[in-house]
Each structure stands twice: as structure tokens, then as C-alpha cells.
Amino acid sequence: MPRLCIAPHRFAIMDGQKEAIAPRDPHIIAMYRFFAAFGCLLAFAGAAHWVVPAGRHAFALVSAQDDAARLADLQLDGVLTPERAAVEIDAALVDDDAEMAASFIELADARGVPVTAERRARVTLANAPGASFARGAGSFGQGFFTGQGEDLAGLAGATAGDLTVWGDVRDLSREAMNWARGEPVDQFMVNLAGIGIVATGATYAAFGAPLTLRAGLSVLKGARRAGVVGGRFAGNITAALRGGSKAQLTALVGDLGTAGSKAGTRATFAGLRHVDDAAGAARLKVLAQAKGGKTLAVVKTLGRGALFVTEAMAKLAFWTMAAVLNVFGLIASFNSMVVAMVRPMWKKRRRRRLFLPA
Template identity: 35%
Template sequence: MGRRALLPWAGLALAAGLLAGTGAELLPRAHLAWRLLRAAEDPPALARLRLDPVATPERVAGEIDAALAAQDDSLAQSFLELADARGIPVDATRRTQVAALQQVAPLRTARAFAEGALTGQADSGVGLAGAFAADLTGLGDLRDLAREGGHLVRDEPYDSVLLGLASVGLAATAATYAGGLGAVVRGGATLLKTAHRSGRLSRPLAASLGRLARESVDPAAMRSMAVAAGRFDLVAARTAARNGIRTGAVTELTALGGRAYALQTRLGTRGVFQVLSLARSPAEVGRAVRLAEGMGPATRAVLKLLDRAALVIGAVLMELVRTVWLALGWCWGLALFCRRLGFLIGRLIWPKPRRGRINAARSLPIAAVASA
């Protein structure tokens, strides 16, 4: 085999090295990117894929210690649930500390309930129960309407979110008494109002909530509610709330409240506040509900480890798509390589006749005719 005959093989060897070198790094990334893209609309599957590099024993142990220091027993328990589900070892000392924290949590019950009922602020299920009890009677909503409605009547800056949610809450209270139909709406409004008051909403979600609150209540009716609340006339305020609610516009607001209420039943008060601080839109709150349905008690730990990456693919979407396209280009290059390799192997097995031999073979019939 001459030097010229070796040139195609040398080029093929260079291409093979290039394909092997790039494929070793590109193909695993492309496989993960493809799985992430397929899981884009499945929050539990997306979270499981993204947990692998971050849910290490060291990280889990550190997060449990941080939750214990913050006296967040539900978050600490959530990390224990995640560790057990993924086979991550947790030493007995930490498990004992989590159990001890859960034992002392009820001692703060009375104070938290009273604070929730009087101020509407809550950081626990008990505190939220106090806020809910006040709102269920209408007194909590009346308090908020009197406070912010006074600013509205005097044409001063006011909190449209609190006014809107208090209005929806008053309208839902009657339905709750009538037969429990408004319990979810009532509870959702209280959750959103408490989260807003304590600064637990992300800025984009707070902006969306403000828009929904303004669109849900007629401005004239809101002024009537504010005047009635200033007189502490609960009946008049509730009547104005029922008459002032815009049925079509309030649907999206009550849907958001319903999702928040569903999260509270699964994750507790701190869990739903954790979600509301991460989600940037009502749709992302809905994705958090699906995450909680799939991950169960480990949901809070997943959110702590992954942040918004547990809910959405985020800014890396274009990078994932680019990686998949690069992998497709690599496969095309591999196909061309295989085609060229097959061609060269065929040449080895069935070598191409030399031009001199072809000319000699063509001249044989002519010579035979001439001799005849």
C-alpha cells in the first residue's frame, strides 16, 4: 500500500479521534439535556433529575443543621424524608435533635395563635389558624379594610393587595357559613394576605397578585367597604363586598388562593410561604402543587436545594436545546465517518483495477478481430 493510499486512512483516523474526544463529553450532557427537556412539564421528574449532583450527604447534613438552628422542624423533617427516600445516611444524633425540636414546637402554640388572630401575621400552622379564625368571623378582614380603606378614602397611598384580598375574603365568608363552599377561597385569601403582609411573596408574584386584586373588586364598592369598615359595620361591609366582586376577574385570584390552600394542607404554613417566595407567577404556584403531589413530605427539602430549578427549566433552556442540536450534529458526523469507513474497507476487499489493466482488457477483443 503506497503513501497516497494511506492518506484516506490517516484522515479517517483523525476523524475517529475527533469524534471520540468530543463524544465522550458531549453525549452524556446531551442525554441529560434531553431528559430535562422531556421533564420540562413534569416538576417531580425535573426535580429528581436535578437532585443528583446537589443532594450529597454533606449538603443534607448541613441543611438539617441550618433548619435546627432556625427552629424549622418541618424543614428538618423534610430533609430526613428526602435522605431516607434517596438512601442518604443521616447520623442518629441529628435525627434525635429533629425529634426533640418537634416535641417542643407545641409549647409556642398559644402565643402564635394569639399573634395570628390579632395581627394577621403567622409563621406556623397555629398562627395561621389564629389568622383564619379572625378572618372567618370577618373581623380580620374588617381590620384590614379599616386600616387600608382609611388611606383610600383620604386619597392616600394604600395597599391594593390587602384591600382586594380582604374584599374577596368577606364575600367568601358568607359562602363558608352557608355550607363550606367558600372554605378553600376563604383559606386561600387568608394565606395570600398573610404572606403579603409578612413580605413572603416574590416581587413578580406580588405584582401579579396586586393586578388580580385590583381587577377583582369594583372601585366604588371598595370605597363603600372602606367607609363601612371605618364604622366597624361588618354587615354593611360584607354586603358591599358581595356586590362589588367582579365574578369573571376574581376567578384567577381565587384559583391562586386555592393552589396556596392546597399547598398549605401538604407542606404546612412555612412550606407554602417558601413556595410563594420562589414562584414568580400563579402558574409556577400550580407547578409547585404538582411537585408536592409527586415528592410528598420531601418537597420542602427539594425546594431548599434546587430553588426555582425544581419548578422550571429556567434560563438554561436554550443551552439545553443547543446541546441536543450539537449531539445531533455529532451523530451526523458519525454517519459520514461510517460511510467513509465502509467505502475504504470495500476498496481493500475489492481493489479498483489499474488503468493499464483496463486498457489492456479493452484491447484484447480488437486484437482478436484483427488477427482473424
């Protein structure tokens, strides 16, 4: 009958034959553990090249969600490239939109994005005093008589008309004619025109002190005619009027007036497309105060992202958690690698203590 030897080797009997089983050497096991931990460490370190920066960026976006200017700066990183700036400037020049082209030049200079001298010359020529005056005269007249203006001259004309009460009377008359013809009446415009008459009287009585409020009403009416005021925003303003929230309404209109004076009417109109309430108007004011003439290009580039965190919060949370888990994995892998190196020596010292003579 075959005999099974225990040490120094072990044998197993399979189909009547002896097969040697290698002894479990603790040094070999420690080596396997070391290389496994080292491989995990390399994997986590490689993933950190993508995960950690994305997690930091996501965390920065979440942290800056209440600061429109900071939020815009963070989202412009990696978006406003020299190629993107060149495309936007060329498109604006093709559309004869000198204001948009100049805004992109200003934004590119502020962020250190290179623009060719040839494009700068074309933008400068498009914004020459003669060309600007020709466009501005027509825009001023259109703004004065119709209340519609999408540039600084148009806003100046609309504001001039409103300051002479002509603009508010004109708007009330237009809505009265719609009512007489049986056509829909824009109650929102009627409310704004009524407030405008009161604000104009207050402006004259206070020698121009509430001029920002008056300008804000002009911006809001012009934006309504241009179709950039959403139904939700108009509904919130109407609810504030009915609820008697004069302080909130005054702050909202004042914010729009400030945004228009700092960034221009075009930029304010573009931002109003993404505003739903007074908090959004306050964000737009902060952005306009921080960016000035660059606001139009910022809103054109980022859209709603210029004012709000547009990415899904779940995506932002995923990148943040992935970055945290990656850092944890790096630490755990490094710890396992160190333990795998030290463990054989620790076990050897322990065996020596166990076999010491009493």
C-alpha cells in the first residue's frame, strides 16, 4: 500500500499514481500579493489622469453654481479654443453682426485666446464710427417709434421713447387696438406700460434717480416683443404684480436695467432666454457686471450654462464620487503593497518567538 509523506513534500494519490504538490512558500505568496497590489496601484494611478481632474472640475462647478461669473469662467475652460473663436468671429462678420464679433474679440483677449491680425482688422473695420453711426441711426429710430431694439442704439431709442411717456402710451394704444379688433391682448405688456408711466413720473420727480428701473422696464418690454421672455418668467412677474410684491419686482427690473447698461441690450436679451425668475435675473446682472461687453459672447458660447449648471447633477455627482473612490483605491493599493512586503518578515519574527525555549 502506498505511503503518504507529509514533509518536506506532500503527495496526493490520483488514479493509483503519486503526484507531488509544491509546498506553500510564504515568500512566494507574499510576492504574488505584492505584484497584485502593485498592479492595482498602477491601474488606479492611470485612471487618476482622467478621473481626478474631471472630479475636481465637477466639484468646482457645484461649488460655483451660485456665482454666475465664476461658473461661466469654469465652463469656458476647454470650450473657447482658438478654432471656436475664429469660427464665431467669422460667422458674426458674415451675418454683418459687428457687435457679436467685437464681443468675441474682447472675450478672446481676456482669456488669452489668440486671434489673427486679419480678423482683428475686419472686426475693427466693421465697428468703424461711420458704419456704427449708419446702423445706430436706424436702430435708434426703430427703437423710439416701435420700442424694439436689439443693440445699444435701439435700446437708447426705446428708452428715449419711454422717458417721454410716448413709449408706454404707444404700447397701451397698440394693445387697445388689439382688444377693439377682438385680437389677443398681451396683459403682460399692459402691466409693464402702466408701471412704466408711474416709473417715468417718479424719474422726473426724483430728477432721474430711478433711471435704472426705467431702463429695466424698457429692456423687459423690448425683450417681450422680441420673443425672448418665456411664459414662466412672464407668469412670475404677473404673479408678483397681483401679489403686491413691489420690492421683488423693483429688484428684478432694476437687475435687468443694470445688466443692460453693463453688457448691452443684445446680451441682456440673450440672457433673458434662459431666465425664469428673479433669481435668474440677479444671476444675469452679476454676469453682466463681471463680463461687460464680453457677456454677449459668453452667452452665445455657453447658452444656459452661462447662468446655471446645465449638466445633470447625477453626472457631476458621479465624477466627484469616482474621483473620491480613485483616491481611496490609490491609498488602499499602496497600503496593500507595503503590507505584502513587510508581512513575511513579521511572520518570521513571530515564528522565532513561538519556538524560543522556555
